[in-house]
Each structure stands twice: as structure tokens, then as C-alpha cells.
Amino acid sequence: MLGKASVGIGLLGMGVVGGGVVRALFEKDQQLTGLIGCPVTLQGVLVRDLDKQRSYDQVRDLLTVDAEGILNNPDVDIVVEVMGGEDPALDYILKSITHRKHVVTANKEVMARHGERILSLAREKGVRVLFEASVAGATPIIAPLLRDLVANEILAIRAIINGTTNYILTRMANEGADFTATLEEAKDLGYAEADPTNDIEGIDAAYKLAILATLAFRSTVKDTDVYREGITRLAARDFLYAKELGYAIKLLAIAGKQDGAIQVRVHPVFVPEGTMLAKVGGVLNAVDVETDLAGRVFFHGRGAGSMPTTSAILADVVDVARNVAGGVLLQPSPAFSESLRVRPIQELETRYYLRLDVADRPGVLAQIAMVLGDLGISIASVIQKETDEVAHQAEIVLMTHRAMEASMERAIEALEGLKDVRQVGNLVRVEEFE
Amino acid sequence: MLGKASVGIGLLGMGVVGGGVVRALFEKDQQLTGLIGCPVTLQGVLVRDLDKQRSYDQVRDLLTVDAEGILNNPDVDIVVEVMGGEDPALDYILKSITHRKHVVTANKEVMARHGERILSLAREKGVRVLFEASVAGATPIIAPLLRDLVANEILAIRAIINGTTNYILTRMANEGADFTATLEEAKDLGYAEADPTNDIEGIDAAYKLAILATLAFRSTVKDTDVYREGITRLAARDFLYAKELGYAIKLLAIAGKQDGAIQVRVHPVFVPEGTMLAKVGGVLNAVDVETDLAGRVFFHGRGAGSMPTTSAILADVVDVARNVAGGVLLQPSPAFSESLRVRPIQELETRYYLRLDVADRPGVLAQIAMVLGDLGISIASVIQKETDEVAHQAEIVLMTHRAMEASMERAIEALEGLKDVRQVGNLVRVEEFE
Numbered sequence: 001m002l003g004k005a006s007v008g009i010g011l012l013g014m015g016v017v018g019g020g021v022v023r024a025l026f027e028k029d030q031q032l033t034g035l036i037g038c039p040v041t042l043q044g045v046l047v048r049d050l051d052k053q054r055s056y057d058q059v060r061d062l063l064t065v066d067a068e069g070i071l072n073n074p075d076v077d078i079v080v081e082v083m084g085g086e087d088p089a090l091d092y093i094l095k096s097i098t099h100r101k102h103v104v105t106a107n108k109e110v111m112a113r114h115g116e117r118i119l120s121l122a123r124e125k126g127v128r129v130l131f132e133a134s135v136a137g138a139t140p141i142i143a144p145l146l147r148d149l150v151a152n153e154i155l156a157i158r159a160i161i162n163g164t165t166n167y168i169l170t171r172m173a174n175e176g177a178d179f180t181a182t183l184e185e186a187k188d189l190g191y192a193e194a195d196p197t198n199d200i201e202g203i204d205a206a207y208k209l210a211i212l213a214t215l216a217f218r219s220t221v222k223d224t225d226v227y228r229e230g231i232t233r234l235a236a237r238d239f240l241y242a243k244e245l246g247y248a249i250k251l252l253a254i255a256g257k258q259d260g261a262i263q264v265r266v267h268p269v270f271v272p273e274g275t276m277l278a279k280v281g282g283v284l285n286a287v288d289v290e291t292d293l294a295g296r297v298f299f300h301g302r303g304a305g306s307m308p309t310t311s312a313i314l315a316d317v318v319d320v321a322r323n324v325a326g327g328v329l330l331q332p333s334p335a336f337s338e339s340l341r342v343r344p345i346q347e348l349e350t351r352y353y354l355r356l357d358v359a360d361r362p363g364v365l366a367q368i369a370m371v372l373g374d375l376g377i378s379i380a381s382v383i384q385k386e387t388d389e390v391a392h393q394a395e396i397v398l399m400t401h402r403a404m405e406a407s408m409e410r411a412i413e414a415l416e417g418l419k420d421v422r423q424v425g426n427l428v429r430v431e432e433f434e
Numbered sequence: 435m436l437g438k439a440s441v442g443i444g445l446l447g448m449g450v451v452g453g454g455v456v457r458a459l460f461e462k463d464q465q466l467t468g469l470i471g472c473p474v475t476l477q478g479v480l481v482r483d484l485d486k487q488r489s490y491d492q493v494r495d496l497l498t499v500d501a502e503g504i505l506n507n508p509d510v511d512i513v514v515e516v517m518g519g520e521d522p523a524l525d526y527i528l529k530s531i532t533h534r535k536h537v538v539t540a541n542k543e544v545m546a547r548h549g550e551r552i553l554s555l556a557r558e559k560g561v562r563v564l565f566e567a568s569v570a571g572a573t574p575i576i577a578p579l580l581r582d583l584v585a586n587e588i589l590a591i592r593a594i595i596n597g598t599t600n601y602i603l604t605r606m607a608n609e610g611a612d613f614t615a616t617l618e619e620a621k622d623l624g625y626a627e628a629d630p631t632n633d634i635e636g637i638d639a640a641y642k643l644a645i646l647a648t649l650a651f652r653s654t655v656k657d658t659d660v661y662r663e664g665i666t667r668l669a670a671r672d673f674l675y676a677k678e679l680g681y682a683i684k685l686l687a688i689a690g691k692q693d694g695a696i697q698v699r700v701h702p703v704f705v706p707e708g709t710m711l712a713k714v715g716g717v718l719n720a721v722d723v724e725t726d727l728a729g730r731v732f733f734h735g736r737g738a739g740s741m742p743t744t745s746a747i748l749a750d751v752v753d754v755a756r757n758v759a760g761g762v763l764l765q766p767s768p769a770f771s772e773s774l775r776v777r778p779i780q781e782l783e784t785r786y787y788l789r790l791d792v793a794d795r796p797g798v799l800a801q802i803a804m805v806l807g808d809l810g811i812s813i814a815s816v817i818q819k820e821t822d823e824v825a826h827q828a829e830i831v832l833m834t835h836r837a838m839e840a841s842m843e844r845a846i847e848a849l850e851g852l853k854d855v856r857q858v859g860n861l862v863r864v865e866e867f868e
Contacts, residue, residue: 024727028585034771035584132582138728140574140582147581148566148574150469151462151748276734279713293458293745294572297735300710301728311727314585328762337468 007036007321008043010076010101012067012092013083014054017106017133018045020306021080021313022056032314036321044070046083071095077324078317081105082133082309090114097121097129102324104316106133106309112207112223115214122333128323129333130316135208136161136285138308139301143315145215145289146334152291154216156256158431161208163283163303164199165231165251167191169268170281173248178236191283201230202251202266209253212287213264217257219338221264226253227345229267238355238426241383241397242270245353248278252431261341263348270353270430276300290433346406351380351432353399355425356415360386360394364420368396371414377403393422399430441470441755442477444510444535446501446526447517448488451540451567452479454740455514455747456490466748470755478504480517505529511758512751515539516567516743524548531555531563536758538750540567540743546641546657549648556767562757563767564750569642570595570719572742573735577749579649579723580768586725588650590690592865595642597717597737598633599665599685601625603702604715607682612670625717635664636685636700643687646721647698651691653772655698660687661779663701672789672860675817675831676704679787682712686865695775697782704787704864710734724867780840785814785866787833789859790849794820794828798854802830805848811837827856833864 009025011018025032025042033039045062054060070076071092079096081103083089090110096103097118105111111118111131122129132142136159145154160166164186171182183200186192198204206226213221231251242249247270255264271278276298280286285303290296302308358364369379383397400408408427415421443459445452459466459476467473479496488494504510505526513530515537517523524544530537531552539545545552545565556563566576570593579588594600598620605616617634620626632638640660647655665685676683681704689698705712710732714720719737724730736742792798803813817831834842842861849855 024585031587032585139731140578143582144574144578147753148577148749149745150752151458151466152745153465276710276713279710291745293741293748295736295739295742297573297733299731299733301731307727308729311583311586311725314727315582318584319581 004038004077004324004327006039006041007324008041008073008075008077009317010043010070010073010079011045012070012079012081012089014045014047014063015082016306017082017309017313019055020310021082022059024310024314026056026058032318035318037325040317040321043073043076046070067092071099071101076101078102078104078320080313080317081107082313084109086110086113093118094121097125097127100125100127102127102320103129104313104320105129105131106313107131108134108204108207108211112210115211116220116336119333119335123335128320130320131211132316133309133312135211136287136299137301137303137305138311139285139287139299139303140312141212141287141299142215144299145212149289149291149294149297152293154257154289154291156290157212157216157254157287158277158433159209159212159253159285159287160250160277160280161253161285161287161303162199162202162205162251163285164192164196165205166280167283168200169231169234169249169251172234172236173239173243176236176239179232179234200232202228205251205253205266209255209264209266213255213262214336215334216255217262217338217340218336219262219340220336221262221342225264225342227265227267231268233426234268235426238428241353241355244383245270245381245399246273247271247430248273249428250277250280252277254431257340261343263343265345265348268428270428272432275433346404346409348405349402350405351400351402351430352408353397353428353430356396356421357423357425358394358396359420359422360392361420365396367418367420368398368415371418372400372411375407375411377407377411395425438472438511438758438761440473440475441758442475442507442509442511443751444478444504444507444513445476446480446504446513446515446523448479448481448497449516450740451516451743451747453489454744455516456493458741458744458748460490460492466752469752471759474751474755477507477510480504501526505533505535510535512536512538512754514747514751515541516747518543520544520547527552528555531559531561534559534561536561536754537563538747538754539563539565540747541565542568542638542641542645546644549645550654550770553767553769557769562754564754565645566750567743567746569645570721570733570735571737571739572745573719573721573733573737574746575646575721575733576649578731578733579646583723583725583728583731586727588691588723588725590724591646591650591688591721592711592867593643593646593687593721594684594711594714595687595719595721595737596633596636596639596685597719598626598630599639600714601717602634603665603668603683603685606668606670607673607677610670610673613666613668634666636662639685639687639700643689643698643700647689647696648770649768650689651696651772651774652770653696653774654770655696655776659698659776661699661701665702667860668702669860672862675787675789678817679704679815679833680707681705681864682707683862684711684714686711688865691774695777697777699779699782702862704862706866709867780838780843782839783836784839785834785836785864786842787831787862787864790830790855791857791859792828792830793854793856794826795854799830801852801854802832802849805852806834806845809841809845811841811845829859
């Protein structure tokens with residue numbers, strides 16, 4: 001392949017992120033030319049509606065509703081996909097690769113579900129597929145896993161990779177507000193979508209964790225492999241107890257490897273207050289990587305937004321454009337040769353926070369302790385507060401030592417069967433590290 | 435250039451870091467072969483003393499005191515320099531490049547002082563020089579600046595890049611200990627060297643900041659351009675006041691760009707308690723990068739040690755070994771075309787913390803306020819405490835609004851001339867961000 005006088009870009013999508021990419025391509029054209037060695041030229045922009053008002057009039061002539069026109073254009077060297085969603089993005093990405101075009105995508109859903117197929121086709125066709133923007137926005141994490149930490153064995157990843165939920169949890173912690181009110185506020189501020197299911201149920205974080213775990217463990221992990229619990233069950237008083245016990249509550253995406261098997265899970269976690277992850281506030285993202293050589297490395301920054309996402313996309317564009325401009329043989333897309341077993345959540349061993357509504361009667365705590373003890377779960381600390389004198393109802397909060405999730409599932413069932421336990425208020429896993 | 439069946443490494447230095455590199459090359463040989471596409475073979479290890487007892491007996495036959503033997507060995511593709519110091523490391527690096535060998539180095543001193551010459555020779559000879567390990571150890575920062583944040587304009591870098599001083603400051607803050615005692619303790623624990631000058635005077639941090647600023651602003655910045663103040667003047671009570679005012683005290687390395695000129699400085703800083711940098715404890719390192727697109731990105735991890743430094747070195751080795759193994763045209767070493775003016779510290783505009791020992795007499799504060807006011811320095815807050823009733827001595831602590839350093843220099847001189855000001859206890863710059 002010979003070097004080129006100009007690198008052609010085909011852009012699929014002109015929403016918030018696409019608009020940012022176009023703007024940066026124009027405003028930073030000199031900088032990009034300097035970095036790449038030749039100019040980057042936008043060859044076409046796929047949109048759904050040609051007549052929609054756009055802030056960037058320079059690209060009016062490049063707008064098209066014809067995807068094939070971009071995917072078949074011989075002047076397009078790199079297809080930048082920022083449409084989002086699985087359909088038709090997956091189809092366009094595969095077609096781009098088939099036409100031997102490099103792909104830069106921000107699409108977490110497609111990469112989490114079809115990454116193996118996409119990267120395998122890319123290796124076959126000798127093109128590169130880069131996807132830094134698909135996880136944690138402007139915060140570099142994919143290149144660091146593939147490059148900076150490449151000599152390490154990755155032992156665990158603990159990440160806050162959903163800004164909406166971190167915003168909600170930060171507000172709940174700071175203001176003692178309850179979940180529903182905080183969610184509505186997040187919607188008003190544009191931090192949560194009208195249908196927030198993907199965020200608050202951990203679906204978005206599971207996509208991203210699948211991508212990170214695949215790269216970290218070099219073994220294909222899909223979003224459906226990820227155990228998932230959302231943040232909807234967290235109550236204002238869980239945050240009060242967490243604080244009293246020295247923890248923050250975060251929706252963590254955790255991937256760990258042990259004894260040749262991996263565990264991938266997204267759920268609310270009690271995070272020790274002294275850790276960096278506990279201090280990640282608002283819509284920010286962070287990824288903590290535990291390794292054999294480097295120890296723990298922590299990355300923190302913006303996880304979404306037009307310009308932050310553009311930052312990640314352009315880093316990938318410059319990387320692959322240098323290959324195109326230099327006419328060099330290409331770095332192959334990563335292959336994931338390992339095939340590690342994914343352990344079910346029942347095999348998890350961790351500490352637990354357990355909040356129970358109980359009858360305010362002598363011997364209740366003894367009954368609870370016996371249920372737990374019979375299942376090998378030992379109690380580390382107890383907080384008991386009388387919550388409703390009239391109803392003779394009290395609240396018991398327990399922190400356990402490390403126990404098996406399978407035992408805890410049986411314990412919850414048994415506790416729910418106790419006459420004096422009115423309700424299991426919440427059960428939250430506790431992550432101890434450092 | 436054709437691809438190779440094996441990539442040859444020549445190692446210069448077999449100290450703490452060199453030992454880690456050798457160990458990892460042996461223990462991770464399969465992983466490295468998989469990543470590179472062919473094996474990495476250690477061809478020779480330069481040591482000073484052939485007879486010294488080593489933990490790795492596998493390399494006994496490779497040890498040599500003859501540098502030329504390694505630098506001239508046609509089977510050496512990559513020279514890994516982990517000797518440290520300027521002489522003879524610089525000479526060996528230049529000779530390696532002249533012999534068209536790629537170089538991976540952890541040498542901050544050489545890169546800060548001679549980076550331009552080294553990288554220019556590397557471009558001329560068509561080889562790569564990589565130096566991720568020279569700043570912040572295992573924490574990726576050089577590759578992120580050159581790759582992940584490449585489309586950004588870097589506005590500022592604020593970094594904790596000296597573990598020894600951060601350890602001392604963390605202990606002083608947590609325990610109210612004074613500087614000398616804490617330094618001795620750090621020496622006992624191996625966190626400070628017998629002669630700690632390079633660390634406690636900010637010399638080590640200045641080397642690293644020069645490297646980061648050069649990459650960030652694409653303009654050669656040398657260690658001698660960096661304004662530098664050490665941590666020796668910090669007293670236990672500065673930490674008490676800092677806490678009272680809502681700050682941590684950190685030795686920050688700061689590089690900023692404004693109006694086409696840059697400012698590079700290493701000195702103690704009052705850092706707002708809510709920021710990530712304020713929470714960096716012990717010997718850990720962190721780099722906070724402020725950009726136009728990505729916003730703020732924060733990197734945190736181990737800054738030194740055998741295996742963490744090895745992690746960074748091997749990332750560079752794998753990167754360049756893939757080029758060697760693939761027989762591809764090489765990515766050029768970065769060039770720094772800009773030539774930005776370095777602003778003297780007198781042009782700094784910032785807030786200040788000022789601690790004064792004064793005579794406990796009416797009107798002292800008025801005199802001080804008048805001196806400051808005359809120089810255009812306005813006071814944001816005052817803490818006055820009687821410290822010694824017998825000696826009629828009091829302590830006044832002031833926080834100023836933003837003021838010019840040149841004005842503050844004149845103010846200090848004028849304050850020292852006041853009869854009732856017995857001593858200017860300390861002056862510390864305050865960094866407000868976020």
C-alpha cells in the first residue's frame with residue numbers, strides 16, 4: 001500500500017458526537033495535518049434528515065442519506081461511526097471493513113455484542129478497527145490496556161463507567177435525596193434520558209465492562225455474560241448507613257480473574273471512603289486497573305459529551321490515519337485467544353451490607369445471627385436503630401465478613417421466612433481493596 | 435526492512451530496574467512472544483561488576499562490562515537503558531541511535547536535558563526512542579500525551595511526580611510531624627536516598643516536568659527552564675493552617691500555556707481538598723492534564739519501583755518490537771516545532787498563603803494590609819492567633835486574592851522591613867482549579 005496525499009474520512013452520524021467531530025476536523029485541520037503528515041478530508045456525512053438545521057454549514061454539501069455512497073467511496077480511507085445502536089451500525093461497520101476501510105467507532109453496544117466478529121473480519125481484511133470512545137469517553141482506557149499495560153497480567157478492573165448513575169448516586173449521597181426525585185432532577189438537567197432504563201439498570205455499564213474485560217483478559221466477554229443489578233433499590237438511608245460505616249455507594253463495573261476463570265458484574269457497591277473510586281463525583285468516569293507489575297493504575301475523566309468523545313475519536317483517527325498516510329503495513333486488530341470460563345455470581349466471595357426491617361422484639365438479632373451462622377456467614381458489625389416505636393419496628397444493619405454469594409442467597413431466603421423479619425430492605429456487596 | 439524471527443535486546447544497567455526487566459523478560463517470555471509475534475531475546479547486559487551476586491543466574495553468561503560489545507552487536511535491535519544519570523548514559527544512547535538501534539530509556543535526566551538532540555538524531559537515523567518510564571513510573575502519561583490526547587490542545591499539566599516528597603508531605607499532614615524528622619523516617623524506610631537533595635529540592639520533579647511540558651506544548655522545555663522551590667521550608671503548622679483553610683499541601687509540578695507563552699514550575703502548593711490531586715497519598719504519583727476537548731484527565735499510579743518501572747519499559751519494548759518484528763516502516767519520533775517563550779516566575783498570577791510572625795501589638799495587621807494594598811494585593815482571609823504571650827509574639831496567616839508574583843516579591847521585601855514583622859514564616863502559592 002502506498003502513502004497518500006490526503007486521508008479521507010466518511011462520517012456515519014451527525015448527532016451530538018458527530019457534530020463535535022466535524023467541528024474539530026475543521027477547527028483543528030492544521031494541527032491534524034501536522035500530526036498525520038497530510039490533510040484529513042471529510043468525504044461524506046451520513047444523516048437521516050438532509051433538511052435539519054445544523055450548526056456547521058461547511059458540511060452541507062457533504063451530507064447524504066445514502067450510506068452505500070460513503071461505504072463504496074474509494075476516497076474514504078476511514079469510516080467514523082457515531083450513530084450508536086446496533087442496527088444499522090453493525091451492518092455499516094462490517095461493510096466498511098469488507099471494503100477494506102479502517103473503522104473508528106464509539107459504539108459500545110456493537111463492540112460488546114459483536115466485537116469478536118468485527119475484529120476477526122478486520123484482521124482478515126487487513127484493516128484496523130479502533131474504539132477508544134466506546135468506553136469512558138475522553139478518559140483513555142482502551143489504548144492503555146492495549147499499549148501501556150500490555151506487559152501486565154490484569155488481575156481486576158473496577159470502574160465507574162456510567163455518568164448518569166454516578167450523578168444520581170453523588171446527589172443522593174450529598175443531599176440525602178431519594179432515588180426517584182434525583183432521577184427526575186437528572187432528567188431535567190439532561191443527565192438522564194427520558195427512558196433511563198439502560199443507565200439505571202446497568203445495561204450501558206455492562207456493554208462497556210464486556211469490552212474492557214475482553215481486552216484485559218484476552219478472552220471474549222459479551223454483555224450477556226455480565227451479572228447486572230441496577231441502582232433503583234438504593235434508599236436514602238443506605239447512604240446514611242454507608243457514611244456511618246465509612247463507605248461511599250457507587251455503581252461499579254467489576255471484572256476479575258482468579259484461578260483461570262473470570263467474573264464480570266455491574267451492581268451497587270460499598271466502596272471504602274479512602275479510595276480514589278469513592279471520590280469520583282457527578283457525571284465523571286473512572287477506571288481502576290489492578291495489575292501484576294504496575295500495581296494499581298487509575299484513570300479519571302469525562303465519560304461522555306460532544307467534545308470529550310471527539311477527543312477519543314480523533315486520537316483513534318490520527319493513529320490509523322498515520323498508517324494510511326505513511327503507507328505502512330498495519331498493526332493487526334487484537335485477537336483474543338483465551339477462552340476463560342465466566343463464573344456465575346453465586347461463586348462470588350465478598351463482604352455484604354444487609355439492611356433489615358424487623359419487629360422490635362427481644363431475640364430478633366439472635367434469630368438473624370443464627371440463620372447467618374448456620375450458612376457460614378459471620379457478622380463483622382451491627383447497627384440497630386429503633387425506627388418506628390408505634391409499629392414496634394426496628395431497622396438492623398449488618399456488615400458481614402467475606403461470604404459466598406450462594407450462601408447469602410440462601411440466607412436472604414431464610415431471613416424472609418422469619419416471622420420477625422418484616423422485609424429485607426437492601427443487600428449491597430462491599431468491595432475491599434488497597 | 436524485513437521482519438525478523440527474533441527481536442534482540444541489549445540491556446544497559448542491572449540495578450533495581452534492570453533486574454526487574456530481566457526477570458519479566460524471562461517470566462513473561464510467552465506473553466511477550468504472543469504480543470510481538472516473535473520471541474524477544476536478551477543479547478547482552480551491561481554491568482559495572484561482573485562478580486556481583488545477582489538474583490537472576492540465567493543471565494550470568496550475558497553480563498558484560500563492555501558497552502561497545504552491546505552497542506555494536508548486530509543482533510541487538512533495541513537498546514534498553516536503565517543505568518540512570520547523564521554520563522555515560524547519554525553517550526550510549528546516542529551511539530545506539532547512530533548504530534540504528536531503537537532505544538527504550540527510563541532516564542529522565544538525559545531526556546530532560548538532551549531530549550531534542552536525541553529525538554532529532556533518531557528521526558535522522560529512522561529509529562524510535564521511547565521513554566514512558568522516565569516520568570511517573572508505571573503510570574501512563576507519555577503515551578497518553580502522544581496518542582490519546584493528541585487531538586487536544588494541552589492547557590495545563592499539574593502533577594505529583596516525586597514519590598519521596600509526596601510521602602514526606604503526606605506524613606507531615608497526617609501526623610503533624612516536622613520536616614526533618616519525617617525525612618529521616620523516609621530514609622529509614624528506603625523512600626528517600628542518603629542524599630535526598632534531588633528529591634526535596636524539586637530537581638527530580640523538574641526533569642520530569644520538562645519532559646511533560648515538551649510533549650504537551652510541542653516546544654522544547656529544559657530542566658533549567660523550570661522555576662523550582664523545594665519542600666524544606668514547610669513547617670508542621672503550615673499543614674494545620676492548610677487544613678483549617680480547606681487545602682492539602684503538595685509539591686506540584688505545573689506547566690501552563692497562556693497567550694502563546696508557557697510557565698513551568700515546581701514548588702509547594704496549597705491544593706483544594708476536594709480535588710483528586712489533594713488525595714494522592716504516600717509515594718504514589720499522579721498527573722492531571724487540562725485540555726480543550728477532553729476537559730481534565732487524571733492519571734494515578736506508582737511512580738517508581740522495580741516492577742512498576744518495568745511495566746512502562748516493557749510497554750515501550752513491545753511497541754517498538756512490533757515494528758521490528760513486522761518489518762514495518764517506523765513511526766517517527768516526535769518533533770517539537772513550536773518555540774514558545776518561557777515566562778519567568780515574576781509573571782505568575784496566583785493566590786498566596788502567607789504566614790508571618792509579628793509583634794503582638796495593636797495596628798500590626800493594618801500595617802501589613804497597607805503594604806499589600808499599596809502593591810495591589812488584596813486579602814481574601816486572615817487568621818490571627820496569639821502564639822507566645824510572654825514574647826508578645828503572634829502569628830498572622832493571610833490568604834490573598836489573585837496577585838502578581840512580582841508584586842508579592844516586593845511585598846515580602848517590604849514586610850520584612852516592618853519593625854513589627856519579626857519573620858516571614860512562609861509563602862506558599864495556592865492553585866485553584868475545577
